[in-house]
Amino acid sequence: MNVLDAAIQDLVMANHILANENIVDAYGHVSVRHPENPQRFLLSCSRSPEFVAADDILEFGFDGEPVVPGGKKPYLERFIHAGVYAARPDVNAVIHSHAADVLPFTISTRPLQPVLNTASGIGEHVPVWDIRDRFGDTNILVESIEQADDLASTLAGNSVTLMRGHGFTAVGRTLIEVVKSAIYLPLNARVMMAALSLGGEIKPLSPGEIAIRHKTPIDSPAYTRAWEYWTNRVKLSRVGACSCCGGEHGQHDTDNARGK
Numbered sequence: 001m002n003v004l005d006a007a008i009q010d011l012v013m014a015n016h017i018l019a020n021e022n023i024v025d026a027y028g029h030v031s032v033r034h035p036e037n038p039q040r041f042l043l044s045c046s047r048s049p050e051f052v053a054a055d056d057i058l059e060f061g062f063d064g065e066p067v068v069p070g071g072k073k074p075y076l077e078r079f080i081h082a083g084v085y086a087a088r089p090d091v092n093a094v095i096h097s098h099a100a101d102v103l104p105f106t107i108s109t110r111p112l113q114p115v116l117n118t119a120s121g122i123g124e125h126v127p128v129w130d131i132r133d134r135f136g137d138t139n140i141l142v143e144s145i146e147q148a149d150d151l152a153s154t155l156a157g158n159s160v161t162l163m164r165g166h167g168f169t170a171v172g173r174t175l176i177e178v179v180k181s182a183i184y185l186p187l188n189a190r191v192m193m194a195a196l197s198l199g200g201e202i203k204p205l206s207p208g209e210i211a212i213r214h215k216t217p218i219d220s221p222a223y224t225r226a227w228e229y230w231t232n233r234v235k236l237s238r239v240g241a242c243s244c245c246g247g248e249h250g251q252h253d254t255d256n257a258r259g260k
């Protein structure tokens with residue numbers, strides 16, 4: 001398998017992992033930088049991540065437009081990825097999600113902080129980008145390269161930026177790294193909210209702790225075993241899926257019992 005096909009295969013699996021872990025639903029998307037051309041990136045056409053297949057993956061330039069025009073319809077918010085890749089040469093993968101657990105922190109002055117070891121990848125500082133600050137009243141979606149550039153300037157050198165009333169954008173050196181950040185970010189938000197409800201002060205990770213954890217080699221088992229785990233969970237979720245309708249046999253039994 002060549003490097004492009006391998007990148008597409010991993011990207012398809014990342015879509016399925018994020019859907020299976022409830023980080024994305026009908027909305028949200030994940031991309032990778034093109035393995036052979038750093039001026040381009042790979043992203044699905046406008047399809048819910050759970051259903052993305054290899055032939056849905058399109059190639060985009062930093063203008064946010066498909067390299068080959070006239071194909072499948074792209075996501076409206078593909079510009080997020082274009083803006084981040086153009087601004088951050090160190091970034092090789094990007095996830096945009098509307099995960100509900102982080103949303104309170106997108107509309108509050110209380111900053112989201114890393115409080116869990118597994119969420120150290122989100123970094124010490126998690127900024128909040130508000131599209132209204134520069135663009136006034138909009139539909140809240142990132143639909144232009146100008147808006148994406150503004151988002152990237154708020155993201156700056158961080159690993160995650162929250163998006164006011166909308167969700168988050170996370171970046172990583174690799175696909176595995178950003179998938180891990182996206183999976184543990186909502187858990188981190190839930191734990192922080194629960195701790196705050198107890199009253200008193202909370203103890204976030206220290207900058208030193210985050211720096212030490214960041215030194216873990218990106219190809220170490222700490223990352224690769226997580227990818228194996230998430231991949232197997234995707235496969236297990238499909239066990240029993242019916243070839244005729246994609247539903248589960250158990251659901252067929254239920255439907256039959258109800259005379260459907």
Ligand SMILES: [Zn+2]
Pocket residue numbers: 027028077096097098141166167
């Ligand atoms: Zn969005």
